[in-house]
Amino acid sequence: MNQHKKIALLVINCLQGGGAERVVLTLGQGFHELGYEVHVLRFKPLIEYDLNSNLNYHILKFKPYKLIPGSQRRDKIFAHAVDKYILKEIGSPDIILSNLDRADSIMSNSEMPNIMYVIHTTLSLSHQANQTSESHKLKQKLINRYSKHPCICVSKGVQEDLINYLGDITPITTINNPIDKVAIEKMAEAFVPDYQNYIVHIGSFKEAKRHDILLKAYAQTDMSLQLLILGKGKLKREIEALIIELGLEGKAILVGFHDNAFPYVKNASFEILTSNREGFPLVIAEALAIGIPVISTDCQSGPGEMLPAKNLMLTDDIHSIKEKLSQAMKDPNQFKSDFDDSLLPIKVAKKYLEFMDSHK
Structure with a gap:
């Protein structure tokens, strides 16, 4: 590992056949072209893409932590394990990008600096199934999560939706997905x-x-x-x-x-x-x-x-x-x-x- 290189870390649940998963690999290539040492950390071993050999890949399995009762407590304990793993195996990243719900939930409990969320979908629609008596609780949970770090939205529509749904809670911008x-x-x-x-x-x-x-x-x-x-x-x-x-x-x-x-x-x-x-x-x-x-x-x-x-x-x-x-x-x-x-x-x-x- 080259200590002189800046480090970019992309965090996602797995690399199984979705658009966000492909974006992580392509964006990683962009950071590599800028001279960064690029790491991808996932919580499940699933892979359905050819992996870019310019990137470094890590797995820290979430599955054993599912036995811990209480989702918030579980995420906090796992986030602590994630932080320890990053510092030991990767170093101190100059930028950490969290992708999709599972990673966002974990990284909102992380103590690492330089974290940003990448918002890949319209949150109000992806959480629409939960518009029940629980919807207020869910919304508050999302506000607590996404107010902790800046958000990068993959389209203007996603950014507008986030602000309309959760409010102007954090620094936010739109950067479209990379295409190689x-x-x-x-x-x-x-x-x-x-x-x-x-x-x-x-x-x-x-x-x-x-x-x-x-x-x-x-x-x-x-x-x-x-x-x-x-x-x-x-x-x-x-x-x-x-x-x-x-x-x-x-x-x-x-x-x-x-x-x-x-x-x-x-x-x-x-x-x-x-x-x-x-x-x-x-x-x-x-x-x-x-x-x-x-x-x-x-x-x-x-x-x-x-x-x-x-x-x-x-x-x-x-x-x-x-x-x-x-x-x-x-x-x-x-x-x-x-x-x-x-x-x-x-x-x-x-x-x-x-x-x-x-x-x-």
Whole structure:
């Protein structure tokens, strides 16, 4: 370990197949390009991505601590163990970035300096299921957590949501997620899919992605292009059943989860996103990085910050999505948009450091 290098530490629960997990690896590369020694600390061993060899990886398992009664007490005890581990195995990081709920909960109990939260999603919507008699308690818990350190939101919509939901409780800014254009272009050449003339959709099989609305809208078009759906998740059976119910066998095809989906994107006529909530949808920026047209629902945060108005559709609206799908199938190129170079990893990492320096 080089004692002269500055240290960046990124903390996340695991590296299992989500957008935030991929952001951690890409942002780590940005800090590496700035000359930092970069460490990733996770609390579960799960990995579904090729790990960037420029980064150092650590696991401190949370599972044994689950036996400790009381979530707050448990998090405090585990946070103490995390601090000891960081100081012993990593050193004194110049910047610590906490990602997603589990890490945020732990790091809010940490005594380490230089911590910032990276807010990947609209908190009010991700905690919507808890809008019960417990909602006031939950909100207070989140205020206590996120007021302890500065917050970096991945889109303007996420920042507005945090302030509206929890109040102006901490220094806060928006820095969009990093996109490694060079790496994506290279990965997109890995193979050529066995499909031609198709639309691609990439997203976990969960409610927010609204695969149901996508399929119902697609069923109302002339289906002149096949629809390839990449992903996995708990709603897979319902999606398979809906494909059969709508008579879309052979037209809408579930291709499974791929740790490298970029060849499917590169060879698509266009990409579609139909979510009713997002933070900063990586799939849009990544498609733009390899020059593929994208149409998307105009959900609360993300798509409208990357795409022109003509590429956007109403959320949860089968008719709106059908109309845009039909237009794109006739002429995908009318929905081409430019990639924003300010999303390159080294430029995004610099913005993180500038924000931290201004709030020390």
